Amino acid sequence: MTNQSLSSFAEKPQPLDTSANWIDWERAMTDVLKVQGYSDLLKGQRNAKWRDPEGTAPHRLRREKEAWAKRQEAACALIGTCCGSAARDTLAEAPRIEVAVYLRRLRKEYQPKGNADAAFLFDDFMDNYRLDKCKNIADYADQLSRARDNIHAFESSWDIPDAQLICRFMKGLTPNYKAWKSSFWLQNNLAPTKNKDGSETDGITFRKVVQLAQKEEVLQTQNEEEEVHALSAHSGRPFCDHCKKSGHHISTCYIKYPEKRRARDDHKAKRDELKAKQTSNPSESTTQQPLPDTSNQGNLYIAIYVDDLLIAGPSLDEIATLKAALSKRFEMEDLGECHFYLGMEIVRDRPNRTIRLNQRAYTQKILGEFGMKSCSKKVSTPMSTDTRLDKAPETFSSTEQDRSWYAKAIGSLMYLMLGTRPDIAFAVSCLSRFMSNPTSTHNSAIKRVFRYLNATQDLQLVYKGPLRPLTGNTDADWAGDISTRRSTSGYIFSLGSGAISWSSKRQPTVALSTCEAEYMGQTQAAKEAIWLKRLLGELLNEQPAAVTIFGDNQGAIALAKNPQHHARTKHIDIQWHFVREKQIAGEINLEHVPSADQIADGLTKPLPRQAFEKFRDAIGLEFPPF
Template sequence: MRIESKGGARYFVTFTDDYSRWTQTYLIRKKPEVASKFREYKNFVETQLERKIKAVQSDNGKEYCNKEMDKFFRDSGIQRRLTTVYSPQQNGLGERKNRTLVEAARCMLLESGLPASFWGEAIMTANHVRNRCISKSIDGDIPYKRWTGKSPDVSHLQIFGCKAYVLDKSTNRGKFDSKTVEGIFVGYSDYPKGYRVWIPSEQKIRISRDVKFFEEFESNEYEDIISSETLNGRFKLSDVLGNTDPSGRVDIDICGGENSLEETNAPTVNMQEIPLMQDFEEDEITGEIFTPDEEIEKMDDAIKTKRGPGRPRKILTGKVGRPKKQYHTIYNQNLPVVVDRSNIEPTSNEDPRYEEIDFVMAASEIPFSEAIHGADKDEWKDAILSEIKSLVINDTWDVVDKPVHAKVVGCRTVLRNKYAADGTLDRRKARVVAKGFTQRPGIDFHDTFAPVARLSSLRLLVALAARYNLKISQLDVTSAYLNGKIDTEVFMEKPALLQEMLQRIINEEDDHTLVKKARVMLRDLQGENKICRLRKALYGLRQAGRQWNYEIDKTMKRAGLVPTNADPCVYVDKNTRTFVLIYVDDILIISGNQERERQIKDVLSKAFRIKDFGLAKYCLGIQIEQNENEICLSQAGYIREILKRYRMEDCKPVLTPLAVGSKLSELHSEDDNEDTNFPFRELIGALMYVAVGTRPDVSHAVSVLSQFSNCYRKKHCTAAKRVLRYLKGTIDKKLIYRKNQDNLTCYVDADWANCEIDRRSYTGSTFILSGAAFSWESRKQRTVALSSTEAEYMALSDASKEAVFLIGYLKELGFQSLANVVVFNDNQGAGKLTENSVYHARSKHIDVRYHFIRDAVKKHPIKILYLPTEKMIADVLTKALPKENHDRCILGLGLQSDNTSAVT
């Protein structure tokens, strides 16, 4: 099928610079036009870049091997390299470039619903975008940046095929005629500068800079606009874009050898021409060609044959046909993105509440351009000023001229809102971060591991503080990572607004040292090709966390504190019963000795700039409430935020997180369709932090639901929302640690063969101290148990490993008297099995690793006791329970409201 582009082209040719990977693309009508396009490209390179092309590589096609081209190369002094027959691997760069552009164009046409005649616009747009994307082949750099020496501005990018309105500037427009013309966005124009918009009413493309875009426009609404172009259905894209299989014919041109642009003083070129019609020679195509629909169908069949019994069909990322397109704006802590969640099969019962879900993290990032041009721009610029001041005063970098062969790491300014414990806006926060993902292992960095404190360590120290009447104070290290010194030479781009902020420092600050440093830096920035040579471990560098950990560890030891082996981020002074927990730049000091606490703060303040918040109230998203004889931990603020995020603030509460008898793993029915409009994975991630933070009562529900992250259906989404409804009704529940003399106790349970998919059992265990749980686990066992006794025995073995760990931990912390554990379980057979090591035919198959508990009971102060099932509080960690049993269990876990009586 012969389908010309809108401009009449039947081919496209690309010229790729080997050093920068910048690609210039031209649409051509006939193959002989390649020669004129190459001359045009050569003139452009020599005029704009003042470089000479040294070599060109191509295949033996007639469009390259002819008298005209031979004479041109001889006269120009350009070396020509020809590939051998049937050796496309000699041109891997060009082959990959061809495949990338063609596949991108295919996806763009399918997604937009535009007819095949727009293939040329799709190819050109795909190339425009790819030139502005990070490329792994050039160590994470950007082709546009290497080609022009400037960072690309991508704020102009729009969704290909979206509805667009062009300002109509025609002089013959009537007074009451529309000022705009409706069209479809199909690409970008460099000459003249503007957007390319197809105007269906005029059957032509307009180029304009005055365009209003509506990216939410649905592709299936184009039917009326472009129906005239599809007489008998849509063209198959395989007939237009051809084969992208590597075994197909590829005409590639690579030149310049292995040297970079700076070394050769010339750009290298990749030239590629792909016929877009089905007029290939017989030897040009090998391998099978699939249409997009056929590919999806084959994927679907493959998945169906591998699916286990009872597990719902895995959700595909492709789609058949062109269903309704829905966009959800999702913000995470790194970058705001737009995710397309199209259904495999369009349904008529889509819930409109999901169409505009804002997934905003607690400290959600604000787009830089939006912040500095919005209503709060002064507040954001003040936050940026504060960050630049920290960087300048810490001597974070030196401004230098860019070395010839330097690998320069990019940077960006991350803007976030910081919230108080009650959810109100606390302050604006700006942070300059390096784009560490572009660093090269072994060159720009070596080791990267850096530990952080465990949440169970935080809860254990809180339990000990309540038991021994210790106070918890909180510190924050300002720009903590800037205190780490890097051990390699790293060059970085200048941060945005650096010169403006330096000028403000000079004009507004009274600190003479800071002003002097700002003057020097501003002076050094004069001129071109100025970059920053880092002296400190800036946020975002791969080694930054490790270098900061090295500095804080050295300071803690200088203060007379010793790190524990159980958790290297927990430091202890046994003589004064003082403990320090460090989670990156958040520091908690737990002590009853005010003088020792003051000494530690003095050492820290001399080494770093710190903020002293006094008694701890909010840390890591957890509220800490210190009262007389008790300390409470809760995540009420975080839960409210999740409810608001998913528009469940006014939902009707339920009494349990998981319905008794719910069959989430059974074979799905016809009316139980995929609910791909609901952000299931994001919700499970949010709930998981609640489950591991302060709410063990939802651990089992989250553990069960997380199994379906890649194959969830409507009932799983409903079950996940049920957890939210439960949290809404129990939002005031807190882990309350009280001053008492109870021993360390553990409750262990297993629900035999609970999972209907693989018949593995669930393990649940929790450790109680000071009246509340501080360590818990709810997970599926690794192997299938052949009896309830075996399942309970495996659960006891896993709990015993945690018990041995905690015994050693408490000894390190100086609490020898607490270093013994009573473990309760509700299966007498499993209890007997831990004491009796005699050979039994019914237990010989149990993995040796689970017999660890026998050795642990003999060597450590661990005692196994039987407890009736009706008193087993770990039940809530293994199964869904009715309200009465559920309430009894969570009360035993220490989860209470302010008006709840303590369990006796």
């Protein structure tokens, strides 16, 4: 663009010298640069891909940097044509040929001293002094402090807020300090790991996972005199400066050290440390690490979920001793008596011998996330009996936004259902089948579940009274899925009060009769019963009796007890005869229950209000007494 055409958009400033008005010159110079298309250079912006070049071709990145440098040089040359000899000498001292640096140098020299100049002076310091130009982080902090003192030396009332000073300080750190920053903010306490050169750096924290069903059984096996406490091990999310990925440190980077994974060794060492403190073998039925104690007071158990520990035992002294032993080896935070665990609130009523679990806070959170918290239209059941959901037509394709919203809603409801809300198990299981292509009908059905939760967010899963023998109920809805004509089976187990394990799932194959569908459901319930029976025996140090499983189909029960093959059942797959084998071995006992008393019915199909409330009461869900 020529000077003549330029004058039609912006007036070119007079050469800058000591007698010029800096404010007018800067305004005119800025207008000229904007007209020439250098607005991004005024702000000092750079392409974000240069800082994180992953996924960008090297030759394209090189060309972009060269083009950016040429634009900077052209813009700086334009600034030079508008400067006098003294101003050009000032620009010669600039560390880089960049528009923002040039203007900052001129502003420092020609702007009248005042509050604004103090701020620009501090910007100039941050642009020229970084950690990589200092010997260490302490030297960098000292220079930052001296810069602030120089700014305060101006005769002005301008001051740097502490928050701004800290942000500037963190901004000046090099990428090598990313791991240090994340460790600082997340309170990352990591055990040292040896590097290849023999030095030590941070490692990763010890992690084991406990299933929700194991947690609930551990809680119910504690009586009113026993204690349940919680610990938390601090952990952060480290960052690797070699592969530029989070989740591990450079000392454990499998890309830099492919021949040896340090994380595995560290995990094994900490696992062995826990085993060394055990006085008997660990549980074979769980992924948690129970620590039985052979004292006369009873057993101690630790349920581990990532870095959260739940300790159950009969004596506060025994728990305190265990806490002290673990704290010597791992960095722990003692949270005292457990009131919240994995998002679930634990309320103990010792006089009435009850333990109540609820996820009211989590329920309110997801209701707010999906805009259903203020919905005034509430319902008494999660799914209407008139609902018959089918997959979308082949010509229909939902948007990516709808699929993302639907999948997020299912995931949120799934965690709630697995924790304390078996009453929505069937609804979540049914709705999760349509995540790949949800329609407006499916969205309306899932919103109905949220409206039900809004009306029943205070429901609690209650465990009360003495322990009774482990019992279960199983049921199936024959050909309930209208898309595939497969049946839905469900089971639920308890120890006399609240449910400790439940499932609602579509069967993998098509059943040819109601008897066959019930028989396949009994097999799934039998497998869960054997696992719970083994877990309960390890927790109580005694072998429970055979687990009674109640079903409402006489034909399925007779088929499990009668080893003879009939023409109508000989086609059933071999795996489903597992229940017959366990019945003969005495590990389970199948009994008949009238259909009106079958509590697992609510896990296989939608129920009307009265039947659903009866089902809800039978599985131990109650509203708080106050």
